[in-house]
Amino acid sequence: MSSHDSLEPAAPDRDGRPPLTLLPVRQGLFGGSGDTSGFGGLTQSVAMPAPASRPYGEWFDGVVDILEELLGDRASDAIEAVIVDQGELTLVVARDHIVEVCQHLRDDPDCRFELSLGVSGVHYPSDTGRELHAAYHLTSITHGRRIRLEVAVADADPHIPSTTSVYPANNWHERETYDFFGIVFDGHPSLARIAMPDDWIGHPQRKDYPLGGIPVEFKGATIPSPDERRQYT
Amino acid sequence: MTARATGPASQDDTAPEFTAYGADWSDVAEEATRLGSQRIVINMGPQHPSTHGVLRIMLEIEGEVITEARAGVGYLHTGIEKNMEWRTWSQGPAFCTRMDYLASMFQEAVYCLGVEKLLGITDDIPERASVLRVLMMELNRISSHLVSIGTAGNELGATTIMTTSFLAREYVLTIIEAISGLRMNNEYIRPGGVAVDAPEDVIAALRALDGTMKAKMGELGNLILKNPIFIGRAKGVAYLNLSGCMALGITGPMLRSAGLAYDVRKEDPYCGYESYDFQVPTSDDADAYSRLVIRMEEVYESLKIVRQCADRLETTPGPVMVADKKIAWPAQLSLGGDGQGNSLDHIKTIMGTSMEALIHHFKLVTEGFRVPAGQVWQTVEAPRGELGIHLVSDGGTKPYRAHFRDPSFNNLQALSILCEGGQLADVVVAVASIDPVLGGVDR
Numbered sequence: 153m154s155s156h157d158s159l160e161p162a163a164p165d166r167d168g169r170p171p172l173t174l175l176p177v178r179q180g181l182f183g184g185s186g187d188t189s190g191f192g193g194l195t196q197s198v199a200m201p202a203p204a205s206r207p208y209g210e211w212f213d214g215v216v217d218i219l220e221e222l223l224g225d226r227a228s229d230a231i232e233a234v235i236v237d238q239g240e241l242t243l244v245v246a247r248d249h250i251v252e253v254c255q256h257l258r259d260d261p262d263c264r265f266e267l268s269l270g271v272s273g274v275h276y277p278s279d280t281g282r283e284l285h286a287a288y289h290l291t292s293i294t295h296g297r298r299i300r301l302e303v304a305v306a307d308a309d310p311h312i313p314s315t316t317s318v319y320p321a322n323n324w325h326e327r328e329t330y331d332f333f334g335i336v337f338d339g340h341p342s343l344a345r346i347a348m349p350d351d352w353i354g355h356p357q358r359k360d361y362p363l364g365g366i367p368v369e370f371k372g373a374t375i376p377s378p379d380e381r382r383q384y385t
Numbered sequence: 386m387t388a389r390a391t392g393p394a395s396q397d398d399t400a401p402e403f404t405a406y407g408a409d410w411s412d413v414a415e416e417a418t419r420l421g422s423q424r425i426v427i428n429m430g431p432q433h434p435s436t437h438g439v440l441r442i443m444l445e446i447e448g449e450v451i452t453e454a455r456a457g458v459g460y461l462h463t464g465i466e467k468n469m470e471w472r473t474w475s476q477g478p479a480f481c482t483r484m485d486y487l488a489s490m491f492q493e494a495v496y497c498l499g500v501e502k503l504l505g506i507t508d509d510i511p512e513r514a515s516v517l518r519v520l521m522m523e524l525n526r527i528s529s530h531l532v533s534i535g536t537a538g539n540e541l542g543a544t545t546i547m548t549t550s551f552l553a554r555e556y557v558l559t560i561i562e563a564i565s566g567l568r569m570n571n572e573y574i575r576p577g578g579v580a581v582d583a584p585e586d587v588i589a590a591l592r593a594l595d596g597t598m599k600a601k602m603g604e605l606g607n608l609i610l611k612n613p614i615f616i617g618r619a620k621g622v623a624y625l626n627l628s629g630c631m632a633l634g635i636t637g638p639m640l641r642s643a644g645l646a647y648d649v650r651k652e653d654p655y656c657g658y659e660s661y662d663f664q665v666p667t668s669d670d671a672d673a674y675s676r677l678v679i680r681m682e683e684v685y686e687s688l689k690i691v692r693q694c695a696d697r698l699e700t701t702p703g704p705v706m707v708a709d710k711k712i713a714w715p716a717q718l719s720l721g722g723d724g725q726g727n728s729l730d731h732i733k734t735i736m737g738t739s740m741e742a743l744i745h746h747f748k749l750v751t752e753g754f755r756v757p758a759g760q761v762w763q764t765v766e767a768p769r770g771e772l773g774i775h776l777v778s779d780g781g782t783k784p785y786r787a788h789f790r791d792p793s794f795n796n797l798q799a800l801s802i803l804c805e806g807g808q809l810a811d812v813v814v815a816v817a818s819i820d821p822v823l824g825g826v827d828r
Binding site for chain 1: 458459462464466467468470471502503505631632633634635636645647652653758759760761762764771773775777779780781785786788790794795797798827828
């Protein structure tokens with residue numbers, strides 16, 4: 153087990169915000185916590201990797217420095233946290249600044265993240281006020297680097313400015329993320345559903361959307377949908 | 386007006402509609418002339434033999450010239466990513482192998498590399514398992530490119546190109562079957578290694594394949610490369626230059642046809658690709674013809690890697706699954722009279738001699754192993770481009786989120802720019818040069 157999967161509370165980020173907690177406490181589970189006796193109540197808190205502090209290592213400091221310089225006094229608002237985990241650099245970016253951050257990362261000669269490999273969504277229902285996350289994966293062919301940008305928005309206000317003006321490649325990827333998570337990308341040229349039918353209700357990749365979302369009929373048999381069967385978490 | 390992806394090709398409900406079944410074109414043309422309508426929107430697919438599956442293209446034409454082309458996808462959406470959130474980490478390959486059904490191994494590989502990165506066991510994967518992964522991926526690349534070349538020919542009416550390349554593909558699939566037990570949807574690469582070691586006679590088969598494939602590829606080259614009809618149809622068609630490719634995130638043979646030798650195997654090696662000797666073919670023509678030539682050259686490069694894999698299999702003994710028994714899938718497969726199944730010796734041991742082994746087997750198979758919380762991004766070079774996975778774990782026994790960045794999904798965005806301003810008949814050439822597999826696009 154790695155260091156971040158433990159019971160100790162992880163360090164808060166630069167704004168004093170605690171690290172993202174997926175499931176605050178998980179109960180009734182052997183393994184992982186090191187407690188095999190059961191007397192500890194078999195509880196285990198699960199947290200995502202905490203924000204890193206300088207130096208970040210490798211080339212990470214350089215890119216963050218350039219970005220902070222280009223953003224000027226907006227830098228502290230724009231970059232909410234810097235996370236270094238598994239040798240990957242993740243910048244948590246405020247939604248209002250995502251297009252500007254993308255623009256700098258693409259155009260600055262020392263960044264040159266010229267290839268966008270799409271947008272992926274993740275739904276964290278327990279991350280109150282920041283339930284819906286969009287992850288942007290950028291690649292710099294020039295420098296042979298990869299970076300992840302993450303934008304978190306509230307379920308009640310799921311709006312993120314579209315990055316298609318910087319990366320036209322994100323067009324379909326944003327449509328897909330909208331289709332599956334309901335994140336609205338403002339300024340997208342044609343934000344239609346892409347996989348589900350136009351008149352579909354709900355966003356299927358959200359955690360509150362059941363796997364057996366529509367009933368499947370079998371003659372003379374009822375089979376519980378996979379999400380209603382016995383589960384081990 | 387609400388944007389619609391799957392609605393009718395035209396938003397105008399009063400527009401006249403024709404359904405053509407073939408051989409009735411003159412009736413349709415006469416009726417259209419009578420109505421005197423200027424704007425013609427053609428719906429192509431999703432059930433169309435030249436759309437590589439269930440791709441729908443909405444074309445607005447003026448004469449024979451395309452003025453607007455839009456692609457509609459989603460007809461093959463099966464919710465594989467959602468399903469994977471309800472299955473253990475070990476069951477994942479059974480789902481993701483079915484997305485892009487022509488490039489199964491790459492999806493299994495990218496998923497397993499992602500899981501291993503999250504587990505922190507990337508360096509513990511046995512050498513032989515990595516060699517087998519590379520071997521299977523390269524064999525799969527050959528079979529996938531052969532389908533691409535064959536169908537491209539078939540869609541232009543050259544059935545012989547199709548039959549020749551499908552026959553060549555069959556030789557590759559026979560070897561894939563000999564190793565994994567299945568021709569397609571193999572579920573061969575598992576978190577921690579591969580499902581089963583290759584049989585001993587496979588090295589001889591690989592050596593024989595080298596000559597057979599070269600002969601077949603020579604035959605295909607003779608059929609295609611100097612063929613004046615094929616050159617006339619493919620040269621200068623579906624042009625997309627480097628800046629267009631970069632803006633649209635195009636990778637794979639399409640990007641390399643525009644002159645950039647970007648290949649993940651070279652730029653960010655995985656499974657030990659840095660130790661293999663191979664070239665990355667490129668071209669500056671950026672058209673459908675050069676993409677086909679690049680695919681043919683890549684088959685030769687893959688054969689080169691397959692030869693090196695055969696050499697290494699001879700000299701690299703050892704396990705094909707990680708040593709950690711808490712992760713390694715307890716499949717002790719053997720070949721019985723009724724096909725491949727669990728080894729009788731293994732069943733005898735866990736059922737008859739060791740209660741702990743039985744409990745361990747049961748726990749690992751039903752509950753699965755836990756993966757530390759976090760997220761990773763991993764990519765591999767699939768036949769169609771850069772295949773990525775965004776894998777999130779919440780510390781449980783199942784993926785919290787598994788998102789695949791499928792290269793065909795991304796590359797299909799280029800369809801409009803490839804077709805608009807071109808001839809109607811060139812749409813088929815453009816689609817074939819993208820080489821989309823709709824199972825991967827829709828997932």
